[in-house]
Amino acid sequence: MPAIRLSVFINFIISLIGFFAFSCITGEKKEFIPDPQVIAKQEVETLPIGAKAPDFYLPGANGRFYKLSDFDRSQLLLVIFISVHCPESQLYEDVLINLVDDYRKKKLQVVCISPDSPLALLYEDHKYSDLNDDYNSMMIRAQVKEFKFPYLYDGDTHEVSLKYGPQHTPHAFLFDKDRKLRYSGRLDDVLEQGKVNAGLLRNAIDALLSGDEIKTNRTTSSGCDIKWSWDHEQKKDEERRWQNRPVMLDDIDVESVSILLSNPTKKLLLINFWASWCAPCVKELPAFVEAYRMYNFNLEVVTISVDKYKDKEKAHDILRKHHAAMSNYIYKGKTHSELIKSV
Secondary structure, eight states, X not given: OOHHHHHXXXXXXXXXXXXXXXXXXXXXXXXXXXXXXXXXXXXXXXXXXXXXXXXXXXXXXXXEEEEGGGGTTOSEEEEEEOOSSOHHHHHHHHHHHHHHHHHGGGTEEEEEXXXXXXXXXXXXXXXXXXXXXXXXXXXXXXXXXXXXXXXXXXXXXOTTHHHHOOOEESEEEEEXXXXXXXXXXXXXXXXXXXXXXXXXXXXXXXXXXXXXXXXOOBOXXXXXXXXXXXXHHHHHHHHHHHHTSOOOOXXXXXXXXXXXXXXXXXXXXXXXXXXXXXXXXXXXXXXXXXXXXXXXXXXXXEXXXXXOGGGHHXXXXXXXXXTOOSEEEEEXXXXXXXXHHHO
16 A cells, blocks of 8 residues: 555544544443522623633433543533523524534534523423423433433532523533633524524634634623522412412303304413313313413413313312313303214
């Protein structure tokens, strides 16, 4: 084999070995039981440009722990704070997967961290996701989306998040080979489905890889507010407001059911027929209440009891027990045959 071809072949093998070594960062296999804590409110300051990357040791959504030194082989380190429930974070999930593919051979390591405390997540925060920000939800999201990067959980105490100081999810921190912060802020100037491509972030990465200065090294992040654990009082307030809502049970006849079935609302309409004597119906009632509380901005949930009318109070008691403070009815017709035919 000619010398030049041999040299190229050797360099190729060395690069290939480096590529696979870099791609197979597995972390430490270790059991983790999440335990979110309420911590005192404090000022959150964003890490300044030029600062060293704070160390971390956090559990990943793949069941392994990762520390900063696990990524020493990478020339650049990109730490991005995202969260499961946040629509802006969801908007960038595929973009980040593509970013990993585009820059893997150039030794850019992407690490995502969820800073949110499950204690502070409100029902209204679930508008765009059936998952919350707890550790198990992260595991589901990472598996379904097939993330190609470590997705780490910091929702117990925010120990790492407070050192980096993200202001929203997503918030990117790009570090050079010496692990000094060279870019901090948003990923894009556009937050619109189909248009996001992490343009600002890609420009910063390309500049560092080329040895150039980053023209704008700090931008204001945009997206969802961080769910710090000290915000859990807002969740208590939300619960108090819900508990103060009256739980009504009104009468309905077959004509009114027919009108209801035509959905005169401008929202999605979910009608649940149930009865106090139906054990599965009673068991799943809380799930309908939860669905309404999560999605009521675009969803109406209506329950219709098919109990005998004389058992109206019994049905009402069950609704009150589960605080089903939505539109509830009991069918007042003489027989159910008309109702069945109507539906």
